Amino acid sequence: MASWNPRTEEMPLDELRRLQFKLLKSLVYRLYSFNEFYRRRMKEHQVHPDDIRTLEDVAKLPFMYKSDLRDGYPDKIFTAERNELVRYHVSSGTTGKPTVVGYTERDIENWSESLARAFSSCGLGRGDVMQVSYGYGLFTGGLGAHYGAERVGATVLPTSVGNTERQIELMQDLHVTAIACTPSYLLHMGEVAEKMGISIKNDTDLRMGFLGAEPWSEQMRGRIEDWLGIRAYDIYGTSELSGPMFTECAEQQGIHIWGDLALIEIIDPATGEVLGPGEQGELTITMLQKEALPMVRYRIGDLTAIEEGTCACGRTHPRIGRIRGRVDDMLIVRGINVFPSQVEHALLEIPEVGRHFQIVVDRKGALDSMLVRVEVSEEAFSDKITELMVIKKAVEHRLRSSLNVGVDVELVEPGTLPRFEGKSKKVVDRRSL
């Protein structure tokens, strides 16, 4: 598929690396000179912008973590003035505090450019109708995909999440050709469509999907492509990068990470050492052009590897393989990131239940379900079923509002939940991808 921005996308690798070095160098100087947080970090790490003499010297810089965003809540580590920001997005943090990300006009521009390149590398363009079934709002998925698709000239149908029957009707009536959503939601749509007597493969114009925000496998891709008669492309990003940003190209041989926007490294999560191409490790990203919230050597926590060699499509930019897992205990439920520590934190504020819990994640049909098992406290135990049901509903409500995802709560007998720390017993994940 033709490149959106051929000069950049097909830039010779050595030229791309020179560009990356130039961008990195000016980023580091800018942060060191103008931002207290980054200057202090670099000083603590005994590194000065002058020490960055080659692209590989990025490894001399200190890492950034999600906790830096939490500690800097809401905008302490932003590097743009408030009146320069054109947008905020908010995601749930690892505990009670959310994570706020901000964008300047240029940040939104680069985000759209990144997705425009990605979408066109799969053949999306003028004449296509893109249904965006990611959530719109504080979550980055909906608006991100929306801007990218508009940029390439596609017509956007911003359905957001929910009301699946109507989504299918609109898909049919408005001749939707592409969809952006989670892979499990697309499978769910396929099932609902069949119940409505509609075959997505035969009765709609859908021909491609940009699927992500949750882990999926090659087997799942095969199932989606065969059953729904579409090409399914992996899309990747997190709010710290801007949102969904990168996809595979039509070759489906790894996700192209545009090197002029992001510098990627794979590191050993235990030692922090940089690993070579093909080696599995933690993805670490430096955003080279972000203005409002630069991320330097940000440890995303996803495990993957850099694919070797140049892609058959002719784009020179590095690619990453499928995400193989997480370095931490983060779960992804219906596209939303959930940390067990968030559940723990929320339960501490509900005296009616104990602090022990167990999370059971399952897939009913195509969709994820999340059950949180808690113990009723001695003081709150009532002989009346109605009062116990009130407690159950209150815990469900509380967890839903702090996790941003619907949760079922089960009240269990005291002493039946695992007492010791560790993911293995606190989280039971019965999903198979």
Place this chain on the structure above:
Amino acid sequence: MEKSYIVKQISIFSENRPGRLAAIAGALRDAGINIFAFSIAEADGFGVVRALVDRPEDAYQTLTELGFRVSFTDVIGVKMRDEPGGLSEIASILGDAGINIEYAYAYSGKDAAVLILRVDLVEDAVRQILARGGELLKASLSR
């Protein structure tokens, strides 16, 4: 006076899965505690087992030590004529007095049928039932 008719029922939180009632009943058997009457109220995934026993304090301690969540609830036991109209009489007394029944269960014993009631105004209920010639279980039946 009314207090002597207020019976201590034990209520036990139970998950809704096989073997939980057996575990509760087995624990009471091992402690030599007799169950006069019991009922199970079920909800979504859990239930509450309610029981009248001969030694409620011992039952409470035994079950709590085994890790069960247990509480006491004040109920009354009303003797009913074991013939048509027996329940109607009692229910009418409470209805006329504006006393609400939260839940009830019953057993039919050797001497009489007994209706066990949790009501919103327990002392009023005792007074009304006695005033209209009803007969109540004595709390001392269970030590």
